[in-house]
Amino acid sequence: GAVVSQHPSWVICKSGTSVKIECRSLDFQATTMFWYRQFPKQSLMLMATSNEGSKATYEQGVEKDKFLINHASLTLSTLTVTSAHPEDSSFYICSVAGYGYTFGSGTRLTVV
Amino acid sequence: QQQVKQSPQSLIVQKGGISIINCAYENTAFDYFPWYQQFPGKGPALLIAIRPDVSEKKEGRFTISFNKSAKQFSLHIMDSQPGDSATYFCAASEETSGSRLTFGEGTQLTVNP
Numbered sequence: 001g002a003v004v005s006q007h008p009s010w011v012i013c014k015s016g017t018s019v020k021i022e023c024r025s026l027d028f029q030a031t032t033m034f035w036y037r038q039f040p041k042q043s044l045m046l047m048a049t050s051n052e053g054s055k056a057t058y059e060q061g062v063e064k065d066k067f068l069i070n071h072a073s074l075t076l077s078t079l080t081v082t083s084a085h086p087e088d089s090s091f092y093i094c095s096v097a098g099y100g101y102t103f104g105s106g107t108r109l110t111v112v
Numbered sequence: 113q114q115q116v117k118q119s120p121q122s123l124i125v126q127k128g129g130i131s132i133i134n135c136a137y138e139n140t141a142f143d144y145f146p147w148y149q150q151f152p153g154k155g156p157a158l159l160i161a162i163r164p165d166v167s168e169k170k171e172g173r174f175t176i177s178f179n180k181s182a183k184q185f186s187l188h189i190m191d192s193q194p195g196d197s198a199t200y201f202c203a204a205s206e207e208t209s210g211s212r213l214t215f216g217e218g219t220q221l222t223v224n225p
Contacts, residue, residue, distance in 0.1 A: 006155070034212055034213075041218075041220070042217075042218070043201060043215045043216065043217050043218050044156070044201070044215050046212055046213075049212055091153075093155045093156070095213070097212075100144070100146065100158060100161060100207070101146070101158075101203075101205070101213055102158070103148075103155035103156045103157070104155050105154055105155045106153070106154060106155040108153065
């Protein structure tokens, strides 16, 4: 599978601020990337599908204006959580589609 | 149509025993069935995957059994070790069309020494 790098691994931010999470495909040109959210002891919940050079496709119930996704190149997709609130605290994981699906190491976001 | 049902929710096995986790799917268009292992605070890591043209795949201590007619697949972990204690997710996708993975609910495996 591809090698995927996700940063940061954890971040703490104040309520009302924005946080950007990066997902890089290091050895594979990723046309499609996926962003997931995972709450403790739960499965991964798909938030959006990110396609290079086009708008992301968001799952039902996910606020596209709150969770901004940019996939400007074949190696980088970013997720920006805008005006973060404590309820946005979660574990965010990206995935690259290609030779199967490879996941990043995840980002633990805590909003205080 | 898009659901993948996974059981059990949790599993406790003694060291050296066999761990068995089961999944069932509904969408007959699924053509890729991976299993992921996830440790706390980490992203899921691919353990083993199977496609519907074979009924079994083995890699080391891990075996996937696949029953296309029953739309079920299972993960067997032989000689389970304490280091195998993690959460396991089955998943399915229409990989050839580049579609997303549909995940099972997860199984928390604990292997006691």
